[in-house]
Amino acid sequence: MLCRLCVSTFGRDMPSLKGSVVKAFESGADLVEVRLDYLDELDAETLASELRPYMGKLVVALRPEYEGGLFIGKEEERAEILKRLAREGPAYVDVELRSPISESLSKYLMRSGTPVIISWHDFEKTPETCELRQVASLAMDSGNVAKVVTMAKSFGDNARVLSLYNMGAQDRLVAFCMGPEGVLSRFLSVLLGAPFMYVSLPGRPTAPGQPSILEARELLRLLSLRLSGGR
Numbered sequence: 001m002l003c004r005l006c007v008s009t010f011g012r013d014m015p016s017l018k019g020s021v022v023k024a025f026e027s028g029a030d031l032v033e034v035r036l037d038y039l040d041e042l043d044a045e046t047l048a049s050e051l052r053p054y055m056g057k058l059v060v061a062l063r064p065e066y067e068g069g070l071f072i073g074k075e076e077e078r079a080e081i082l083k084r085l086a087r088e089g090p091a092y093v094d095v096e097l098r099s100p101i102s103e104s105l106s107k108y109l110m111r112s113g114t115p116v117i118i119s120w121h122d123f124e125k126t127p128e129t130c131e132l133r134q135v136a137s138l139a140m141d142s143g144n145v146a147k148v149v150t151m152a153k154s155f156g157d158n159a160r161v162l163s164l165y166n167m168g169a170q171d172r173l174v175a176f177c178m179g180p181e182g183v184l185s186r187f188l189s190v191l192l193g194a195p196f197m198y199v200s201l202p203g204r205p206t207a208p209g210q211p212s213i214l215e216a217r218e219l220l221r222l223l224s225l226r227l228s229g230g231r
Contacts, residue, residue: 003220004030004196006059007213008206010038014050021054023201027213031091031196033059035206036081037071044084052088059117060085061094068123068207075101086114094119094147097139106143117174118143126150126157126177136164140172145195148175149207152182161185165192174198179209186211187219 007024009032011017017034024032034051036042042062051058062078063069071078079101086093086109095106097120106116118139126132132148139146150161157177162185164175170193176185186209190197197220202212211219 003190005213005216006031006033006196006198008033008035008198008200008210010035010204010206012038012040014039014046018050020201020204021051021058024213025054025057027201028217029057029213031057031059033061033094033198033206035069036060036062037064037069042073042081044081047081048085048088051085055085055088055090058090059092059094060090061119063094064096064099067096067098067119067121075099079105083108086112089114091115092117092145095143096120097135097142103142110144115145116143117145117147119147120149122150123178124151126152126160129160129163132161132164132175133167136167136173136175140167140169144172146173146175148173150177150182151208152177152179152185155181155184158182158185158188162188162192165189165194171195177209178207181209183209183211187216187223190220191223 007029009020011020021032062071064071082093092115093109094117097118109116120135136146136148161175161177174194176189199213199216200210
């Protein structure tokens with residue numbers, strides 16, 4: 001079973017963020033998400049210079065408060081930072097579906113050849129299936145990869161989110177639940193076709209229920225052995 005692992009990283013300053021990126025790759029990450037909204041200071045030129053050696057395997061995210069992030073500036077400022085970093089050739093730039101500049105920013109990035117993840121989060125609940133399907137469809141129409149993430153309040157919420165993989169284009173969809181009740185969906189999403197799985201460095205999750213890269217690698221190894229008939 002082939003599964004790429006994307007380690008979410010953060011830091012309050014550039015040295016700590018860069019150190020987390022290095023540690024993630026040393027731990028075997030295929031991709032590394034850099035949560036720039038955790039930084040106390042944001043300077044696009046400094047970020048471009050410091051992250052340039054890793055950029056081809058980075059998912060660049062500057063998450064605003066309304067999507068569970070820490071960025072409190074103007075949307076136009078956020079867009080300019082993302083556009084600048086896109087010129088360095090990242091693996092993906094994450095654009096929030098709820099953002100008022102989502103459509104214009106994603107179109108700009110894709111025209112420039114930058115792959116885009118269109119993300120949508122519900123940190124309170126898991127909506128009904130019809131709403132989830134509408135969100136997933138719009139996100140897939142708007143970017144290269146759709147990311148649909150909800151909060152699991154019950155075990156049944158996992159099935160509701162994972163049913164999105166029946167829509168087709170599974171390799172362009174990352175859909176799972178957060179929280180203790182949603183851990184199972186993170187692993188099952190991989191079996192259903194998700195192009196990668198979000199994990200963390202040990203002890204440094206960026207979302208509730210996010211497993212570490214070490215935990216994920218071991219569980220996926222065991223699953224792979226069982227699915228291939230190994231012992």
